Amino acid sequence: MKLLVCISKAPDTTSKIAFTDGNTKFSEAGVQFIINPYDEWYALVRALELKETLGGTVTVINAGKADSEQIIRKALALGADDAVRIDLDPADAYQVAANIAAYAKTEQFDIILTGKETIDYNGGVVGGMLAEMLDLPYVSMSSKLDVDGTTIKIEREMEGVKETVQVKTPCVISAQKGMAEARIPNMRGILASKTKPVKVINPDVTVVKAGVKVFALPAEKTGCKMISPDDAAQLVGMLHNDAKVI
Amino acid sequence: MTNLVFAELSNGKLRKTSHEVVAYSCKLGPTTAVAIGQADAGELEKLGAYGVTKVLHVNDQRLNNVFSKAYTKILVEAAAMVGADTILLSHNSAGKSIAPRVAVRWNASLYPGVNSLPENGSIRKAVFSGKAFADLTLGEGLKVITLNPNSYKPEITGGSATIEALTINVADADFDYTVLSIEDESGGHIPLPEAEIVVSGGRGLKGPENWGIIEDLAGALGAATACSRPVADIGWRPHHEHVGQTGITIKPTLYIAVGISGAIQHLAGVNQSKVIVVINKDPEAPFFKAADYGIVGDAFEVLPKITEAVKKLKSEG
Numbered sequence: 045m046k047l048l049v050c051i052s053k054a055p056d057t058t059s060k061i062a063f064t065d066g067n068t069k070f071s072e073a074g075v076q077f078i079i080n081p082y083d084e085w086y087a088l089v090r091a092l093e094l095k096e097t098l099g100g101t102v103t104v105i106n107a108g109k110a111d112s113e114q115i116i117r118k119a120l121a122l123g124a125d126d127a128v129r130i131d132l133d134p135a136d137a138y139q140v141a142a143n144i145a146a147y148a149k150t151e152q153f154d155i156i157l158t159g160k161e162t163i164d165y166n167g168g169v170v171g172g173m174l175a176e177m178l179d180l181p182y183v184s185m186s187s188k189l190d191v192d193g194t195t196i197k198i199e200r201e202m203e204g205v206k207e208t209v210q211v212k213t214p215c216v217i218s219a220q221k222g223m224a225e226a227r228i229p230n231m232r233g234i235l236a237s238k239t240k241p242v243k244v245i246n247p248d249v250t251v252v253k254a255g256v257k258v259f260a261l262p263a264e265k266t267g268c269k270m271i272s273p274d275d276a277a278q279l280v281g282m283l284h285n286d287a288k289v290i
Numbered sequence: 291m292t293n294l295v296f297a298e299l300s301n302g303k304l305r306k307t308s309h310e311v312v313a314y315s316c317k318l319g320p321t322t323a324v325a326i327g328q329a330d331a332g333e334l335e336k337l338g339a340y341g342v343t344k345v346l347h348v349n350d351q352r353l354n355n356v357f358s359k360a361y362t363k364i365l366v367e368a369a370a371m372v373g374a375d376t377i378l379l380s381h382n383s384a385g386k387s388i389a390p391r392v393a394v395r396w397n398a399s400l401y402p403g404v405n406s407l408p409e410n411g412s413i414r415k416a417v418f419s420g421k422a423f424a425d426l427t428l429g430e431g432l433k434v435i436t437l438n439p440n441s442y443k444p445e446i447t448g449g450s451a452t453i454e455a456l457t458i459n460v461a462d463a464d465f466d467y468t469v470l471s472i473e474d475e476s477g478g479h480i481p482l483p484e485a486e487i488v489v490s491g492g493r494g495l496k497g498p499e500n501w502g503i504i505e506d507l508a509g510a511l512g513a514a515t516a517c518s519r520p521v522a523d524i525g526w527r528p529h530h531e532h533v534g535q536t537g538i539t540i541k542p543t544l545y546i547a548v549g550i551s552g553a554i555q556h557l558a559g560v561n562q563s564k565v566i567v568v569i570n571k572d573p574e575a576p577f578f579k580a581a582d583y584g585i586v587g588d589a590f591e592v593l594p595k596i597t598e599a600v601k602k603l604k605s606e607g
């Protein structure tokens with residue numbers, strides 16, 4: 045199996061979110077970057093498991109500048125065979141998808157995996173765009189993936205419904221919780237990662253279709269109104285009369 | 291704007307998110323709705339209440355499940371028929387699988403997961419898992435917009451819609467995959483991402499046998515139930531109830547967290563709730579910092595009192 049996993053660079057969940065340049069840029073000062081969790085724990089690990097049982101290769105691809113090197117090395121340390129970095133500071137989902145699609149067209153991947161969404165942009169759309177650009181089937185929100193030759197059986201979890209579907213390779217799949225268990229790179233993997241190939245390519249597409257004009261932070265909570273446990277019943281009146289939510 | 295809005299059906303009924311996005315679309319401009327698959331009698335007419343005058347119905351039984359490719363074909367062709375420049379969908383599972391395809395095929399700009407009406411040439415969405423907002427620049431050309439569930443309160447304007455059958459030639463090649471089975475895990479309850487009120491339990495409840503107090507309160511409020519990650523991981527509650535960074539993101543008007551510490555990864559899934567109530571026996575629990583109302587106390591004593599008071603309120607109507 046020839047597998048492609050799209051990995052995005054994301055700030056660690058515990059990062060403080062702040063902006064610079066008149067609130068047009070995310071402030072990276074002191075921020076620890078990680079592989080977007082859905083891309084790493086679910087998409088990449090499942091791809092590695094498939095390679096281990098069925099043979100083949102796992103390529104990771106990232107649209108990012110040189111500071112993505114660290115997350116790319118981590119993916120290689122986890123067991124990916126090689127990596128492609130599209131040298132681009134992505135401004136919207138379309139840019140990311142168009143450039144990954146351009147690369148994917150030059151190779152014959154059986155499965156292209158993405159995460160269900162990035163934890164910074166929260167779009168959840170790159171996978172669907174890729175599928176359309178490559179004219180492939182798209183199975184989103186996948187929580188279980190099994191391969192039998194060219195047939196793939198997938199479970200999808202959506203709004204309280206579990207759908208089991210069957211799709212043929214080649215296809216695009218977005219991954220969520222359940223597909224695999226997170227792994228930690230071992231020493232051998234880390235050493236091997238240093239010599240694995242990372243190909244840097246120039247972007248094909250630089251047009252921005254829906255870029256960010258400005259960022260904003262939500263209003264601070266004005267403080268929590270405390271109610272004594274003995275008066276717990278009063279909460280209901282407050283929710284009804286003041287907050288008007290029940 | 292001239293809009294085409296996708297009104298999603300589930301088992302013949304419109305989803306709550308369909309009402310939201312149809313109302314939102316009507317607020318933005320003249321709107322035609324498209325519904326796909328089997329609809330219960332009288333169901334589509336309900337959309338007239340939000341200001342839609344025409345609903346195009348593709349009544350094709352093969353399309354009772356959402357297939358991103360086939361649905362894309364229908365939406366793009368329908369948009370051309372009505373001369374729309376904007377296609378709107380909900381940012382739920384269906385919308386997230388269809389909208390990106392539609393945007394690419396239609397050569398439009400995609401605005402995923404917006405929260406409110408456009409203002410000053412931009413449109414707002416939540417980013418960084420609810421910790422910030424981004425205002426996206428609204429371009430001139432064709433647009434595809436997906437609306438976050440529970441972000442827009444549908445306004446009833448009255449009015450009636452005419453339903454017109456729409457035939458679009460959907461071929462075998464337009465199906466992404468075959469559906470082998472569908473399992474409803476919701477137990478007949480409203481799906482968690484659509485729920486207005488959510489009662490959620492954490493490890494503080496000590497064991498699955500104690501969930502009765504959560505379910506009683508949820509029952510009294512007509513709420514959905516949720517849980518923290520460890521609770522789903524240990525198997526006290528089903529995985530689809532797990533909210534947070536690794537689970538699902540919700541945006542109810544009221545989120546009641548019981549025996550949950552309020553770790554940042556948990557908050558990432560619930561911090562967009564309008565009002566947050568925290569019940570925790572530890573006054574230092576971080577969740578209180580993100581809460582609007584808090585009770586420091588033992589859930590097993592506090593919750594039944596609240597449930598009683600809710601029942602009393604409801605019975606007084």
Ligand SMILES: Cc1cc2nc3c(=O)[nH]c(=O)nc-3n(C[C@H](O)[C@H](O)[C@H](O)COP(=O)(O)OP(=O)(O)OC[C@H]3O[C@@H](n4cnc5c(N)ncnc54)[C@H](O)[C@@H]3O)c2cc1C
Pocket residue numbers: 491492493494495517518519520521532533534535536537548549550551552553554555556559569570571572575587588589590
């Ligand atoms: C990468 C990563 C991703 C994660 N993703 C998620 C996620 O998506 N969702 C998520 O929820 N967590 C997630 N977590 C875990 C998260 O960090 C916390 O560990 C978890 O949310 C804690 O769950 P809890 O609050 O139920 O349990 P605890 O932290 O054990 O808190 C239990 C709380 O109950 C209170 N309590 C105890 N007894 C009572 C009582 N009788 N009455 C009232 N209160 C009582 C305690 O004071 C305590 O505050 C993630 C962690 C990591 C590292």
Ligand SMILES: Nc1ncnc2c1ncn2[C@@H]1O[C@H](COP(=O)(O)O)[C@@H](O)[C@H]1O
Pocket residue numbers: 050051052053080082083105106107108134137140157158159160161162165166167168169170171
């Ligand atoms: N810059 C990027 N480089 C590579 N893959 C990406 C990038 N951005 C997003 N993706 C992939 O697309 C998925 C969905 O992203 P999004 O639509 O931005 O939420 C992510 O989980 C990644 O798998």
